Amino acid sequence: MATVDQKNDNTIEDPGTRAPLVLGGLDYKGVTDTVSNVAFGEGPPRIWYVVLGISTLLMGMLFGCVGHLIMTGVGVWGNNNPVFWGWPIVNFVFWVGIGHAGTLISAILFLLRQNWRTSINRAAEAMTIFAVVCAGLFPGVHIGRVWSFYWLFPIPTEHLAMWPNFRSPLLWDVFAVSTYATVSLLFWYMGMVPDIATFRDRAKNKIQRLAYGVLSLGWTGSARHWHRYEMAYVILAALATPLVLSVHTIVSFDFAVSQVPGWHTTIFPPYFVAGAIFSGFAMVVTLMVPARELFGLKNLITSRHLENMNKIIMATGLMVGLAYGIEFFIAWYGGNPYEQFAFVNRAFGSYWWAYWIMVSCNVLIPQLFWFKFCRTNPWVMVGICLFVNVGMWFERFVITITSLSRDFLPSSWAYFTPTPIDIMMLIGSFGLFFTLFTLFCRFLPMVAMSEVKGVLPHEEHDEDSSGHSEHEEA
């Protein structure tokens, strides 16, 4: 059996050798045991129950608010004239953006042969699914008459005798987000089937055997199956890569195709995509650091994984900062007085506080990741990532609210104030997200075991021994 005996620190860069992806000398069985232990071990730590309990309560609050909203109408939100898109759209863009990191890790890093993705892609993809669920909720209830939601789709109905307007970015959004949710779900589930089969074969009781048995579809690990499976995986990755870019591009079209000053800019698609990856990676780190501690996955999700993600966070944070600067430059250079006003108003108008929270959290604080200590210390990185999450929420707030509240007609200017329902729904959406994620951690394979095993060094190979000796020296 392959026994990989490495030192615990794989963040040390050593030219000429590849740092090991898995620590603790885990072999195939070790990987299986480590991951299965979460589901079949002596039960989850007590904190898991606490988190699940709080999340479920918050989720209940969310559904209560949704029920209240459906019975009463969208007037329970603070949306006013002219801020027709208030927090619901802010939350929608925020959650969709969070989801993007999962697809990036599972699809783009796969196509780029970044093997370190294998330890984190499963949890990141799960995060994508749950974030898209949270995202879809807000425009879903924002349509007012939720029971007529099917009018969004081109369904031939004789009594309606109407079709959607295919030139509207909002319709593109329906197609993009629903396609994204579907493809992400297929990708996530397909990647999980071999690991569910592992769980099936280690199930302890009949219920587990039945549930995992049905979910694993009778997977055996046949070489013929693996052959087609790998091909399907590559195809799905190749489809998901342009898809993930298109989704946030189309979300940005919701804004950019309109003519509101501050929205009508061509920089929006790349700027939104960079921001989405930025916020998504911050959420992955926020989730992974506690999860690897609680479920004993530190040998699989190593410091090096976290450090890599922090580097991506810093890179995308700089892109977002550049976009903020370019927006101001173009507003000045373009010479459009409305555009100029919109941006000056963002920074120094009545929402100046939101703008500067955004800049501090998204541009200034991530600069700490230039220091290796900050990239590898779990407390510091979680702190920074929380700031990034806050900052990215405020970015969407600034874009949506400041532009709408100061449109072309000064007589219609108004200040947006959220209602308690707004605030409870935002908090509740985190409850929904964490409920789903906590249940996922407990009951489904949190690490893609088959993929990690595929990138483990074979025993008695050069790579293994040389890596070993390098780290002895270091």
Place this chain on the structure above:
Amino acid sequence: MAESNAINESNTSESSEFFGLLARYENPDSLVNGCHQARLAGYTKMDAFSPFPVHGIDGAIGIQKTKLPIIVFCVALMACGLGVFLQFYTNGYTNHSPIFPGYPFKISGKPMYSLPANIPVIFEVIVLLSAFAAFFGMWILNGLPKLANPLFRNQEFRRSTSDGFFLFIEKADGSFSETGTRGELQQWGAVSVDRITAPEDELQVPGYAKLGILIVASLILVPPVVIYRAQYTKNPLPRMHVNPDMDRQFRGQTQDASPIVNGNPLFADDRVMRKDPPGTIARGELARLEDSMFYHGVKEGSAEMTGDKPKDLISHSVETADDKEKAESQDVELDWAEEFPRQIKSVLSANASGMAIYNRGKQRFDVYCSACHGYAGYGDGHVSNRGMALNKQQKAEWVQAKSMFDPKVMSQPVGRIFDTITNGRGAMAPYRSQIPAADRWAIIVFVKSMQISKTATEKDVPQDARLQRWEQVDPLKNDQTTPPPEAADSEAADSEAGQAEKNKAEKNKAEKNKAEKNKAEKGKTAESKAASPEKSTEESSNKEPSAESPSGEPGN
């Protein structure tokens, strides 16, 4: 390992079916080697199992490259076509098929079908359907889901999803012999070799499961059948509303009492309907206030028009008086317009449009006025005649409709007539809601023409028309030496006159043309067609050339 083999084999009973031999290897490399050797030995019906895709095994075991990419590509092409067609059909194309017709959106003056705006949806449709093709195609090609597999009965095989590497050679293979193959597998590096068996009865789906599946499948069919039935059956009940919030709205209905809020009516006057706030003017009403000539028949700047009283009701008091006769005598007299407002005057001055407004007025007169006032304006319409007949039998107290040629009416300025039509007089109801102001003026043009015809002299006839027609042709002229055999109003006299003129071809021709013309212009009401050629056209041809002929007669 030998122990587990023994256990496995001891479990197999006589009724078990034997499938083949399962060999376990220590690591991926030895598995690849084992597969390679087996293939060289001529085995074809075999498969390798591993917890992760092992590189090099495809060639070692002889796996053909999958057709999945081709399938996905074909689906992607079809999805592209579907995306284009969907948007073209639904937004850019008008058809009149009874079911699911297209619904063209005309937006911002752009072409009905413009590709650039459709690219995002085309792209998403391609990605979605291709992903479905890849996902479901992979499972279908793999023959999954397949929950029952004899391999799962082997305890050792469970390691295939953790750290076990297996090679399974089927009994059905041509080169297979149980002892020989077992020996070969061990020779090629297998750690252990197991027989794969399964009891035959367990390979069948149990009866209760079949029944359950049948019941569930039948129940699933119920909702679609109910929905399909609802599609074509008629239901007298109103449509069910999921949320009836639109059925019960917090608003007052027209003419309702004011809603009660906290024990008090919402509005002090206890009405739901609100008056205009003082000083406001409803949309489209500004002209009505400013143009008193056109809308009220009152001279510009007249004192009566300056108050805030509703202007349509200036002379309205006559309607509400109990005694109609008295009310008429007490009539409100305002500073009535003596001539047509400028909008009408400018139209009248042109030949063609002047004739058009005259015809319009005549047609409207026939529709609204003739019932009482008669087609010729003598106050002898059918309704009035019937009323007078009832008067004679003491069954009614009908007031004879005014003749247009009553001296009092003849002397009224146009503004006064306009007010009569607008607000009514005596027994006559107001017609402001039925007849728009411009049509009221057109009617007055026609009425005035009729009145002029009563007193017209030769001088009123245009010079050219007189030369062409009347001096040569008309024997009925007052100043002619031979008095005509006439009684102007009587039909008999008219027909006599007509006969007297029969020898004059020109006159006949003109008469005929004019009658046709009048018919054509008269509008659609049957009465007017039937009545007016006899009375009004002959009358006017006899007596009022100036009014009727400005454009018509010279043309003849």
